[in-house]
Amino acid sequence: MRDDWWLIGSAAVALCGAAPVEVADVDLLTSIRDARRLREIWNAPPQAPGPHPLFRSQVHFEWTATPIPVDVMAGFTVNTAEGWRAVCPRSRERHTCVGATFYTPARHELIGILEMIGRPKDRERADLLRALAP
Numbered sequence: 001m002r003d004d005w006w007l008i009g010s011a012a013v014a015l016c017g018a019a020p021v022e023v024a025d026v027d028l029l030t031s032i033r034d035a036r037r038l039r040e041i042w043n044a045p046p047q048a049p050g051p052h053p054l055f056r057s058q059v060h061f062e063w064t065a066t067p068i069p070v071d072v073m074a075g076f077t078v079n080t081a082e083g084w085r086a087v088c089p090r091s092r093e094r095h096t097c098v099g100a101t102f103y104t105p106a107r108h109e110l111i112g113i114l115e116m117i118g119r120p121k122d123r124e125r126a127d128l129l130r131a132l133a134p
Contacts (some may be wrong), residue, residue: 001121002033002034005028005103007103008089010023010024011023012027013125014111015104016132018132021128023068024069025071029089031073035060035074054079055079085116089113091106093103093106107129
């Protein structure tokens with residue numbers, strides 16, 4: 001990766017120490033350049049950006065050569081009451097798990113992202129993060 005990247009969603013919530021969290025996939029937020037590079041390196045087929053009422057990505061694909069699928073998103077936007085809003089984390093926290101390094105937005109920013117997405121499961125995850133000791 002040449003640019004900053006983050007995990008968001010359930011994997012990020014779990015890395016921040018919240019529990020219980022079911023991690024069905026890993027949501028990887030990257031730059032457009034890095035997403036295209038990963039797609040090439042991983043030989044992942046591009047996914048047509050089909051219409052979705054809540055999400056849009058300029059580059060999006062799923063890599064399934066792992067035990068848990070990795071959902072790669074670049075140029076990611078969320079449809080909110082105020083219109084489409086870009087998800088561009090400003091903070092970056094380092095986490096180590098099973099000998100690997102991962103990055104998430106800071107807890108307060110991750111809570112904001114989850115609230116912006118606004119699905120019931122995202123609001124529940126935001127509540128789990130709020131419950132953690134400061």
